[in-house]
Amino acid sequence: MNYVCKVNTKQPMVKHFKKTELIYILIPLVCLFFYLGLVRPGSKHLDLVPHINYFRNLADAFLHGRLDIVNPNTSFDLVLYGDKTYVYWPPVPALVYMPLVAIFGINLPDALISLL
Numbered sequence: 682m683n684y685v686c687k688v689n690t691k692q693p694m695v696k697h698f699k700k701t702e703l704i705y706i707l708i709p710l711v712c713l714f715f716y717l718g719l720v721r722p723g724s725k726h727l728d729l730v731p732h733i734n735y736f737r738n739l740a741d742a743f744l745h746g747r748l749d750i751v752n753p754n755t756s757f758d759l760v761l762y763g764d765k766t767y768v769y770w771p772p773v774p775a776l777v778y779m780p781l782v783a784i785f786g787i788n789l790p791d792a793l794i795s796l797l
Contacts, residue, residue: 735758738751749767
């Protein structure tokens with residue numbers, strides 16, 4: 682027996698995407714490129730307000746065995762008690778920051794945290 686394989690030349694070999702399939706592919710890609718454009722190293726968008734993120738300072742204080750923040754850049758939205766400055770928010774974000782502050786230091790860009 683001889684088998685003959687016939688190729689249908691009327692249908693293209695390349696799959697054509699429908700418009701809805703293209704949208705599902707393009708929207709995440711556009712969002713990814715937009716996000717990467719904002720958080721690239723050296724971007725001015727990395728630390729728009731670096732002096733107001735007290736969780737890095739609180740993580741550093743936890744690493745040094747303290748509950749108070751030493752030398753904050755500003756006293757905006759902090760609790761001053763005696764000669765110490767405290768954060769009144771829950772400490773969970775500072776606990777997330779602790780390993781990164783231990784590795785990279787107190788000047789850790791917030792964009793690294795947002796990538797997690």
